[in-house]
Amino acid sequence: MRKENYVDIFKQHLKTSVRKLHLGRKWVFQMDNDPKHTSKVVAKWLKDNNVKVLEWPSQNPIEHLRVELKKWVRARIPTNLTQLHQLCQEEWAKIHPTYCGKLVEGYPKCLTQVKQIKGNATKY
Structure with a gap:
């Protein structure tokens, strides 16, 4: 998967998933430290869309x-x-x-x- 595909998944599914899971407004997204997940493109999309991301050390x-x-x-x-x-x-x-x-x-x-x-x- 490429970083652009990851952003497309967010665009298509993140808000819907949050609604279906009844997470309300105070949820935090968790992902691993795969380079495509931590890329500038992904970080910008998450920031632009006010998605709070849990800091997660790569050693877990x-x-x-x-x-x-x-x-x-x-x-x-x-x-x-x-x-x-x-x-x-x-x-x-x-x-x-x-x-x-x-x-x-x-x-x-x-x-x-x-x-x-x-x-x-x-x-x-």
């Missing part, structure tokens, strides 16, 4: 899980999009809740380190 449990999932799927060498989708679902289903729990338990230590090094990359 969701990112760690995404990286691991990508590694597990890549190791199975999908050969087409259908197989890629299937392998993603299979690998996702194998993730045990205790694995996610460990990622979350380690997050305070990670945040402390991120804060100490002012948002730069950590070993986490």
Whole structure:
């Protein structure tokens, strides 16, 4: 996906989703730090449309899980999009809740380190 596609998704769906979810006026949007999400084009659209965005360090449990999932799927060498989708679902289903729990338990230590090094990359 390109950053322009991301903005198009906002234009088409963000306000509708906020209404359908009954979020009212005081909601905060959360996204990861993917370069297309943090691009100037996206940041400008969000600012121009008064969308408050949650500051989110790139080192977080969701990112760690995404990286691991990508590694597990890549190791199975999908050969087409259908197989890629299937392998993603299979690998996702194998993730045990205790694995996610460990990622979350380690997050305070990670945040402390991120804060100490002012948002730069950590070993986490």
